[in-house]
Amino acid sequence: MISELKLQNFRNYSQKKFTFNHKATLILGPNAVGKTNILEAAYLLATGKSFRAEKEIEAIKEGETVGRVVGTTVGDELEVDFDARLRFSKTYKVNGVGKRQADFVGNLFAVLFSPLDLEIIVNGPAVRRRYLDSVLSQVHKDYRIASQVYEKALRQRNRLLYQIRELGIWNQESRKRLEYWNELLITNGKIIHERRKEYLEFLNNLPTRILPISLKYDHSIISSERLEKYAREELAAAATLVGPHRDDFTIGDRGRNQESRELKSFGSRGEQRLAVFAIKLGELEYVREATGQNPVLFLDDIFSELDHTNRHHILEVIPKQQTIMTTTDLHLVEKEYVKHVELIELQ
Ligand SMILES: Nc1ncnc2c1ncn2[C@@H]1O[C@H](COP(=O)(O)OP(=O)(O)O)[C@@H](O)[C@H]1O
Ligand SMILES: [Mg+2]
Known part of the structure; x- marks a missing residue:
């Protein structure tokens, strides 16, 4: 739950305070007024x-x-400060006390659904990995920490591969250093992999009513055997070729008799939108189950994109948790529903 949000020099806002209803808030205003900025x-x-x-x-x-962005949740005040003059330009506080990112995250759970999410289906693997990260790093501290360590180790390992290739030093010293990074990648890659697998399995096991699609984890296993196998190619490329940074997943329909078809290539725009919507519903369920808390649902300008049936469906979902949504046009939101939301009008 988020009850209050204060913005200072954030996007188009100099100084602004918003309060949110604990049920539903609708932010209404014309294009470019700053609705998405609030979310x-x-x-x-x-x-x-x-x-x-x-x-x-x-x-x-x-x-x-x-x-600065400051938000009030049930018990805490969460703060993010940006300072363009600093090398690490972003700092976090909970109740005025400085925190590492890994300790800051986890104090508020949220699911965001925006038209940009269509990219999860139609774009490349990097978008899908980022999607998995956005869910899993909120929910699991071990995932947050493993991802940070993994990324750092990956950069260092690639740099080392580059040095070995360019300078041609392949000795006991460089081998030992490579071993060190291998170990870190394998240990932390395993944590990342397990969580991703668990999440995709969770989604797949949801009833078809919620998730009428199937997800297939296309994971890039990292192990000492695999690193050994690709050692020569990795040196030539000066890049780490296996591991969760190469993971992907495919999104298909739940083929009844025939093979499941990939929505990326076979789905119509409408089917693809439906699939993203389904994934978001599944995500809500997952966060709820994994944290034991109800996440806040942010809906950014989605009403214009959904057809009647889905608009109806989403209106059923909205009352299940605190929901904050944006729209340019009140007519896009079901009439009888507008009565139940608190309106923030921007102009
Ligand atoms: N760093 C910034 N400083 C000032 N204005 C910004 C900044 N970043 C974005 N904006 C402004 O924010 C507006 C877009 O806000 P947005 O929340 O996307 O609007 P919408 O209501 O359509 O969702 C634009 O007018 C843009 O110029
Ligand atoms: Mg917007």
Whole structure:
């Protein structure tokens, strides 16, 4: 639950406070008024990351050097500070006390559904890995830590492979250093792999009513045998060729008699949208079950994209947890429903 959100020099906001109903809030306003920016800020408190910016300091209001997002949950005040002058430009606080990202995340659980999520189906594997990360790093601390260690070890290992190749030093010393990174990648890769497998299995085991699709984990196993097998190629490429950074999953329909077909190539736009929606419903269930808490649901401008049946379906889901949604047009939201939401009008 998030009851209050304060923005300082964040995106188009200089100083602004929003309060959210514990049930449903609808943020209404024309294009480019700053609706998605509000959800970006709130979601940042859950994941520690922006879902729209590669370079996060771009979230600081133009012309400013520092920005801040503060949110109030049931018991805590969560704060993210941006400072463009610092090398590590983002810092976290819980109730005024500085935290590492791994300890900051986990204080608020959220599921975000936006039109951008269609990328999970139609784009490349990197988007799907990022999706898995966004869910699993919120829910599991071991996953957060393993991912951080893994990424760092991967960079170091690739650099070492590059040095070995370029300088041609293949001796006991470099072999020992490589062994060290291998060990870290294998141990942490295993944690990442197990959690991803568990999540995709959870989704697959949901009733067809919730998840009318099937997901297939296409995982890149990392082990000493595999690293040995690819050693020559890895040296030539100066890159680590196996491991969770090469994982992917495919999304297909639940073929009744025939083989499941991949939605990426066979699905219509409508079917693809439906599939993303289904995954999001499954995600809600997963977060609920894995944390024992009800996540906040953020719906960014989705009403225009859903047909009547799905719009109806989502209206059934909204009352099950705190929901904060945006729209440009009140007419897109079912009439009788509008009565039950608190409206924030931006202009
Ligand atoms: N760092 C920034 N500083 C100032 N304004 C920004 C910044 N980043 C984005 N904006 C502004 O935010 C607006 C878009 O906000 P957004 O939340 O995407 O709108 P919408 O209501 O359509 O969802 C644009 O007008 C854009 O110029
Ligand atoms: Mg928007």
